[in-house]
Amino acid sequence: MLMFDKENLEHASPGGWMEEAYRFFSAKMSDTDHKFPCIPATIGYKLNHFRYVFLSDPRTPQASEQLAKSLAAYGDQSKEIGSYTSLIAIFETPADLVEQYHVEDYQGLFWDVLSKTSAQDEQPWPEHIPQDPDHNVWEYCYGDEQYFMYCATPAHQRRQSRHFPYFIFAITPRWVLTEFNKNMSAAAQIKKKIRERITEYDETGVHPDLNFYGSEDNFEWKQYFLSDDEQPAAGKCPFAHLHMKKI
Template sequence: MGLFKDEKTNRIILQPWKRDALEKFEAKILDKQKPFPCIPATQGYSLNHLRYGFVGDPRKISSIQELASLLTEFNQASKELGKYTSLIIFFETPMEWIRSYKVEQFEQLFWDLLNGLSDMDPFDWPSHIPKDPHNSLWEFCFHKEPYFMYCATPSHARRKSRYFPYFMLAVTPRWVLEEFNATPTLANKIRSQIRKRLENYDSVPAHPNLNSYGHEDNYEWKQYFLHDDDTSLSKCPFHSIKGPDPNDALKH
């Protein structure tokens, strides 16, 4: 199965776990009593700009291949899907993981997937994006397209904004975020509303790593996977880099 456009009449063709994942996602996005913090995501859902993909057991190489195929398809179609588009990926999550996996184990799995995905990328790293994750302008790229990666897991308890019953990714193209920021006054107003929603949604304060792309003290990789507390990794686990970095010449 390729990209899935969620229309309720289509759900009957899905396996039970896939249908369950979609229904739980819909419930999370449409919850009126406890609104989901990311307002652009709720707009993307209501406007049907979102697309969905289903991937098997994330431990398998075949699942990374499935993920690469979905992201390739999304890359080719995204600019026609609307300005709030994202690709939502649900993984078939083993029940023993849901019962016993810790946040840190899902974190390792997340970075294994990103490294594996990059290994399958036939294109070189874009020349305008630094290859060092500890550079404030770095972000994950695939098929020359920069993306913001969001991960949610069944193990997050206090940070409900990063909880989902299945291991899940939301992949948002950089151009979507640039369009959002194109009107600074409106963007700042929405950001303020998102922060207020976040305070009501999570039982812990906003993670200190939340920041804005391009700020000198910002590191995108630290926002991809947030811990359930305020801690974070000291070093980015991403290591798949292709070819020489043209920016290296500027350092000498």
């Protein structure tokens, strides 16, 4: 899989839908009038710490195969990129997908892609991370690396912080978030500002499932894909980890 950085995409565009998707992403990250809530994300974009991959229609087997290869390659190099790095995975999103899928449909698609991607992981699940998503320190892992997953879709409308014209994942290594939280006072101020920005950016309030990693009442999986309203996620995590036999 080809992996791009900001300079690649701005000076040697891949063309077609990929070029359009990147233009949308760039505009969202750099908008100074309607500021994207996640301040570290805007910094990562500006510093060229993001890496971008363009994947097939998420309904196809190729999409999870491509994401698996991308995560393996990214995991090998992420620590050399910068302290605000994330992998931005943008999927080809045909018109029929945009027209027919609602938020709930994209939610099912999100977990389906993650499960199929995980099935291709050649590394065992990290021993220090519980395999039960309802544990407060569980999070998605691939290639012995821990990640926070963010998903945005064309169907999200009220929650504009989770809206994007293409089906998109932003995948952030746990070590990036750990580094960010080292200065607890500064991190607390930024988190407060992020929540203030969310209330300005979205047409609905801060989602009740947003929490802090490691807190007793924290569920990472609930934060990966947020509803378009303020309804908390119900039931069990849809993620079907297919490598539980690995130790």
